[in-house]
Amino acid sequence: MTTLLASALILHVVLGLIGLACIHFALMQLIRREPPYGFVSKASFLSAAFFLLSWATGAYYYVVYYGTAVKPRILAGAYPWAHQVMMESKEHVFLLVPFLVVAVWLASRALQNASDPRLKVAASFAAATALALGTLVAAAGILVSGGVR
Amino acid sequence: MDSSEKYLRFARAAALGSIAASIVVAVLTIGGEEWTPLKDALKNAFTHHWLGKSVVSAAVFGVMFLLTAWKPSDVQKTTRALWYAIGAAALSAAAMTLYFTLHALGLV
Numbered sequence: 001m002t003t004l005l006a007s008a009l010i011l012h013v014v015l016g017l018i019g020l021a022c023i024h025f026a027l028m029q030l031i032r033r034e035p036p037y038g039f040v041s042k043a044s045f046l047s048a049a050f051f052l053l054s055w056a057t058g059a060y061y062y063v064v065y066y067g068t069a070v071k072p073r074i075l076a077g078a079y080p081w082a083h084q085v086m087m088e089s090k091e092h093v094f095l096l097v098p099f100l101v102v103a104v105w106l107a108s109r110a111l112q113n114a115s116d117p118r119l120k121v122a123a124s125f126a127a128a129t130a131l132a133l134g135t136l137v138a139a140a141g142i143l144v145s146g147g148v149r
Numbered sequence: 150m151d152s153s154e155k156y157l158r159f160a161r162a163a164a165l166g167s168i169a170a171s172i173v174v175a176v177l178t179i180g181g182e183e184w185t186p187l188k189d190a191l192k193n194a195f196t197h198h199w200l201g202k203s204v205v206s207a208a209v210f211g212v213m214f215l216l217t218a219w220k221p222s223d224v225q226k227t228t229r230a231l232w233y234a235i236g237a238a239a240l241s242a243a244a245m246t247l248y249f250t251l252h253a254l255g256l257v
Contacts, residue, residue, distance in 0.1 A: 089250075
C-alpha cells in the first residue's frame, strides 16, 4: 500500500471517530434540561463536516485499493463474512449518517432561536440514531480489519 | 425574516432530504444486488457502484432540500419530519444489514 493510501485510510478512521465524538458531545448536551444550543449547534456542524471528510478519504481508499487488494484476501480467508456482511453493510449504512447529522445541526439552530420540548426530543433521538449507526459502522470497520489478517 | 422560522424550514428540509436519501440508498443497494443492470449502470456512470450511490444520495438530499427549504414550516412540521427521518434511517440500515446477512447465508 502506498503512503497516500495508508494516509487516506488513517484519515478516514480518525476523521470518522472525531465526527462520532462531536455528535456524542452534541447528544450529551441536548439531553440536559436546558441545553446550551450554541454548543450543540457547533458540535453537530463539526460532526457533519468530519463525517463528510471521512466519507471523501474513505472513498479514495475504498475505490482505489480495497476492492482489488483487500476484498479478495478477506473472501479467500477464514472470515469471508467480514466482507460479505460487515463491509457491505458498513459502506452503505455510512451513507445515511451525514444527512441525519445535518438535520440535527439545523434543528439545533432552530432551538437556539426558540426552544421547544417536542423539537428538542426529536433532535435528541436523531442525534442518538446518528451516533448509534456511526458506532455500528466503526465496529464493523474493526471486524473488517480483523477479517483481513 | 424570523431566524427561528428560517431554521425550522431548513431543519425540516434537511430531514426530508435525509428521508429521501435513506430510501434511495436502500433501493439502489438492495435493488442493485438483485438486478445487475442497475449496479452496472451506477458503475458505468461513476466508475464504481458505491461512488454512484454516494453521488446519487448526496444529489437527492440536495434536491429535496432545495425543493422544500422555502416552504413555510413550524415546530410541529419540523418535529414530525425529524421523527420520519429517524425512522427512515433506522429502517434503511436494518433492511440493508438484513439483506447482506441473508445474502451471505445464501437465502436470497
